[in-house]
Amino acid sequence: MKRDGVSGVVAPESRFVTNQSLITEQSMVLVLQRLRGASTSGGTPTGIHGTNIVETKVQPGGQVLSQSNENTVNAGVDLAFVVSIADSGDSQEVGIKVTLTIQKPQGAIVRTQTVDLINPGQTKTVTFKDLGQVPFAQRTTVNIDVAPVPGEHNTANNKGSYPVIFSLG
Secondary structure: OOOOOOOOOOOOOOOOOOOHHHHOHHHHHHHHHHHHHHHHOOOOOOOOEOEEEEEEEEEOOOEEOOOOOOEEEEOOOOOEEEEEEEEOOOOOEEEEEEEEEEOOOOOOEEEEEEEEEEOOOOEEEEEEEOOOOOOEOOEEEEEEEEOOOOOEOOOHHHEEEEEEEEEOO
């Protein structure tokens, strides 16, 4: 700034990495393992890879949805679905797409979020809100789909289908 003739101004601190969890020692070890695995096997993932749905909750209130029983969900203005997914393998996973679909007669409501990074054994959540007009007083289905990660063999636990009736108040 001196070279440009700027004075009397305090420059803000530079932040190259905005997500500090990306630069922990453990995270760097996992990144290195992922890179080594890809380079030694021609790009084919090594190790155990996989994610799974842990639970799906409704906010506000924290109601955990059931896949086997009908769920009555209060569809207020703050309606949100919070999906917890886990890294069930022994490898770090990146860029995991999670999709929520609410079936309705006029066309489905579909929202997608991405989990940037998850480490083995770790659980992360994604929140779906601002869903628009949900179908009231009729049975519908809320579907959650976690896209398979490269090298994942068991995808049976990547989907959840929840029978729901949305109610007011």
